[in-house]
Amino acid sequence: MPELPEVEVTRRGLLPHVVGRRIVEVTVRHRGLRWPVDPELEALLVGRVIARIERRGKYLLLECLPAQGSGAEPGWLLVHLGMTGTLRVWPEAPAPGPHDHLDLVLAGMSGSASPAGSPASSPAGSPDGGHIVLRFRDPRRFGAILWSPLPESELPSHPLLANLGVEPFDARFDGGWFHRHTRGRSAAIKTVLLAGDIVVGVGNIYASESLFRAGIRPTTPAGRISRERYDRLAAAVRETLAEAIARGGSTLRDFVGSDGNTGYFQLDCLVYDRTGEPCRVCGTPIRQIVQGQRSTFYCPHCQR
Template sequence: MPELPEVEVTRLSFAERIRGARVQAVRLGKPLRWPLGCDPAAFVGQAVGEVSRRGKYLWLALERGGLLLHLGMSGSLSFSAEAPPPGPHDHFDLQTSHGVLRLHDPRRFGAVVWSSSLASEPAAKLLGTLGIEPFDAGFTAAFLHGRLRGRRVAIKQALLAGDVVVGVGNIYASEALFRAGIDPRAMAGRVSLARCQRLVDAVRATLTRALEAGGSTLRDFRDAQGHNGAFQLEAQVYDREGLACHACATPVRRIVQGQRSTFFCPSCQKR
């Protein structure tokens, strides 16, 4: 599933290129997770403004409202001067004077939803339960420690939930916990303030490196220019079951938490 690094890399790969363009046409394919919410003809003639990100959502501002986009489990956006004829998994085209923005989504868990503003429904509802951004100044050890207090779930599950901090997906949670030296099975509510500081630093360092590497491409992620991510090639524990830990040579273990694979070093990471 595309997570914060992949969504941000996607945004950066087309945001400046589409800004200022005029919408010329809209094409809808098979239904996505939620309906568009308005007549697509209403977009024609409108200018495209800034493209911003909140969690794993992209907000494409128009003169009147905007589009909230989500890549779902396997979606990707492309932006090109001339798009080829749409295939069976191409479900949304925004044709503009600068090029065509296309959502490709084989599993159709993605979404393109119109909202009059980010503060109005449905955008407000979809974004309302999201946690803090990991690069926000308010994401501190004290904040994390306070939000984890009383939680009777494993720390990895608390990171993945998205209501405390957004964007720390499965790969990045495993990697950040390794950096912080915290066992993914540790009870979230018992993580000390000092360990929360290490985890905040590790989350930021992991996501920063993932952004620099263009995100992770495990199967089919591409940015809007068709480039793969490379972070998975330098992962310390993710998808390295049975291989030697780079730090201590102990074999990396794999367990399942919440139906997701978790990778960790049983020697370097402590409960």
């Protein structure tokens, strides 16, 4: 499943090619995603300009501004990649396959037409700034394409965003934040990390890796971990996620970035999917257990 690093890699890959372009055509081939695609989505989007692409947790947030004088209000396209989704830019899109559920055709863009501060470059393959296609593909259809008319000030109150934890790169996120929000919680720290209500984006791979770097056993009750150990865990979470983003995310099955390239972080994992192999630090065989129906990997010597 694409987690925070994969979604952030997708966002960064889209920025130079998509921001500042006007939506000239929308094709929805399958509306039965995790939640039904709005039957009015085509009419809502055509003519709007994609002004920004933000990320909140695992959601991509595309700010779509209406044409001047149209009388329409600004809004946001919320995209979730689900378990197998990708969002790719195509200068010349191939014929759609059975899992290609939505296309946005975006008009050419000149530097003078771009919103202030947005990139004016064109994708490879369209040197004249010609039309491109932004295509959403999702074989398992657990992803989502949702329209929200909320203004930016009210977007955090959207039902899908309101209960998300702090971003891992937010200045508020540190050992103290972890410590305060886990007092009285008896659930295992790995389970708490995956819940996303304290900090977002620490998916299954990155939870195992972060706990190893912090030297914390994944079965430890969250409420019993000291502030000092949480300082190490907060630093490990940021370090792990930053490295994953730099490596293009992790590709276990389906994930590719907006340019079609796979991620490589999984090749550098210290414990994830290394059952029985020697720990890279102490040589002890890595163990695998199941927590909340998800596989957890850890070193019984390095993690106490």
